[in-house]
Amino acid sequence: MTKSSLSGRKRNPSFWRSIGAIFGKDLASELRTRFAVNTLLLFSVTSLTIVSFSTARTPLTKEAQSALLWIVIFFSAMTGLARSFVREEESGTADALRLTAPAESVFLGKFAFNCVLLLCVEAVVVPLSLIFWAVSVDAPLFFTVVLFAGNIGLSAVATLMAAIVAQTSMQAGLFAVLSFPVLIPLLFTAVRATLLSMDAVRQVGEIAPVIRMLFVFDIVMLTLGFLLFDYIWRDRK
Amino acid sequence: MSTSLTVTNLCKQFEHRVVLRNVSFSVANGHALVVTGPNGSGKTTLMRILSGLMLPTSGAASLEIDGTVVDFDERRREVGFVTPEVHVYPELTPVENLKFFHTVRGLEWDEAEAAHWLRRVGLDARRDDPVGNFSSGMKQRVKLICALAHHPSLLLLDEPGANLDERGRESLSGMVEIQRKRGMTIIATNDPKELTLGDEIVALRA
Numbered sequence: 001m002t003k004s005s006l007s008g009r010k011r012n013p014s015f016w017r018s019i020g021a022i023f024g025k026d027l028a029s030e031l032r033t034r035f036a037v038n039t040l041l042l043f044s045v046t047s048l049t050i051v052s053f054s055t056a057r058t059p060l061t062k063e064a065q066s067a068l069l070w071i072v073i074f075f076s077a078m079t080g081l082a083r084s085f086v087r088e089e090e091s092g093t094a095d096a097l098r099l100t101a102p103a104e105s106v107f108l109g110k111f112a113f114n115c116v117l118l119l120c121v122e123a124v125v126v127p128l129s130l131i132f133w134a135v136s137v138d139a140p141l142f143f144t145v146v147l148f149a150g151n152i153g154l155s156a157v158a159t160l161m162a163a164i165v166a167q168t169s170m171q172a173g174l175f176a177v178l179s180f181p182v183l184i185p186l187l188f189t190a191v192r193a194t195l196l197s198m199d200a201v202r203q204v205g206e207i208a209p210v211i212r213m214l215f216v217f218d219i220v221m222l223t224l225g226f227l228l229f230d231y232i233w234r235d236r237k
Numbered sequence: 238m239s240t241s242l243t244v245t246n247l248c249k250q251f252e253h254r255v256v257l258r259n260v261s262f263s264v265a266n267g268h269a270l271v272v273t274g275p276n277g278s279g280k281t282t283l284m285r286i287l288s289g290l291m292l293p294t295s296g297a298a299s300l301e302i303d304g305t306v307v308d309f310d311e312r313r314r315e316v317g318f319v320t321p322e323v324h325v326y327p328e329l330t331p332v333e334n335l336k337f338f339h340t341v342r343g344l345e346w347d348e349a350e351a352a353h354w355l356r357r358v359g360l361d362a363r364r365d366d367p368v369g370n371f372s373s374g375m376k377q378r379v380k381l382i383c384a385l386a387h388h389p390s391l392l393l394l395d396e397p398g399a400n401l402d403e404r405g406r407e408s409l410s411g412m413v414e415i416q417r418k419r420g421m422t423i424i425a426t427n428d429p430k431e432l433t434l435g436d437e438i439v440a441l442r443a
Contacts, residue, residue: 014343017340017343018340018341018343020340021336021337021340021341022341024337025326025329025333025337028328028329028333029326029328029329032328032367033328091324091326091327092322092323092324093323093324093325093326095290095322095323096323096324096325096338096383097341098290099288099289099290099316099318099323100314100338100341100342101341101342102310102341105341
């Protein structure tokens with residue numbers, strides 16, 4: 001029996017509007033406080049600058065460039081992506097959200113917000129790394145697709161893990177500890193795909209399977225998150 | 238629409254500490270029940286169980302609407318809950334908070350109704366200020382309208398008068414009266430002024 005039939009109130013059945021509301025609420029909060037984006041950018045630009053200065057006299061190999069790029073993106077994500085859930089628990093709004101929103105829309109709304117947050121970081125980090133490390137990307141389209149696919153996977157895992165650690169007392173430490181093992185396949189594949197997209201000699205046939213692997217990881221993590229999130233989110237003990 | 242809440246032998250135990258033991262009562266449509274008891278007697282725990290945020294160790298609290306028992310997910314949307322532990326978003330304005338909770342509940346947003354609620358609690362002049370800048374009494378008023386604006390079948394008020402001035406308390410009494418026409422109200426309090434808001438009193442023991 002639906003709410004509309006129960007109470008006579010008009011109910012909008014759109015699941016997507018609920019997701020949009022959660023995404024919009026997080027975005028509005030972030031634009032007003034700028035806490036997560038500042039933390040993420042501070043960490044990523046600082047680490048990028050340190051690496052650039054310390055390797056100024058020694059040109060980095062393409063392997064090192066692609067690995068360092070993903071190290072910076074990974075640790076930036078670990079620094080700031082847990083905020084969306086931690087802030088809900090700290091400010092006492094998590095229960096209000098549990099009482100009102102379907103768990104699946106909370107997961108997808110928060111995931112979309114984390115994706116956008118990480119995209120903002122990548123929009124700064126990637127051009128800077130290309131300049132500082134003198135990276136030449138021979139297949140820019142593949143490079144962009146790899147970043148996009150990596151972003152989705154990182155955000156999906158971060159959203160799921162953030163919901164778990166937000167209810168504990170050791171949030172920052174646990175977040176990276178729990179996320180890293182799950183993200184190892186994604187990070188290895190993303191580093192490999194980035195390296196391939198930097199090299200003009202490689203053929204599409206060699207890059208495509210690696211990118212497909214990234215998207216498979218994304219789909220698996222998003223599906224798992226969608227199915228498991230309700231059990232994580234409901235704190236009913 | 239006929240609504241009722243039946244609580245039968247409700248028990249809640251946290252490890253070895255028993256907080257609620259065999260609590261039973263029922264509330265019918267149009268009625269308000271006051272739950273009292275000393276600190277630690279389990280008033281807030283009872284309210285969290287009734288809201289659907291917490292499961293009882295044993296017993297049941299079944300909400301019926303037109304003869305149909307409402308399941309857990311549906312109950313969460315049928316309930317309006319005000320408690321000192323649950324807050325609204327401090328970065329958002331009262332209108333943004335109302336709109337957000339309305340939208341995630343899947344309800345149509347009505348600007349005129351939002352304006353009506355803000356006028357009712359005396360916040361229409363501060364409608365564009367972030368809630369984080371409000372006094373604790375004004376935040377409590379925002380929480381009250383966010384719990385009531387979706388026309389819940391069951392309104393749960395845990396220490397609702399906390400931080401409210403005389404005008405706020407008058408608004409609170411008015412809201413309980415509005416809720417009588419729509420459904421049920423359960424108020425957990427030890428405040429003598431709020432005891433008069435209910436038709437019946439259930440006393441919990443520590």
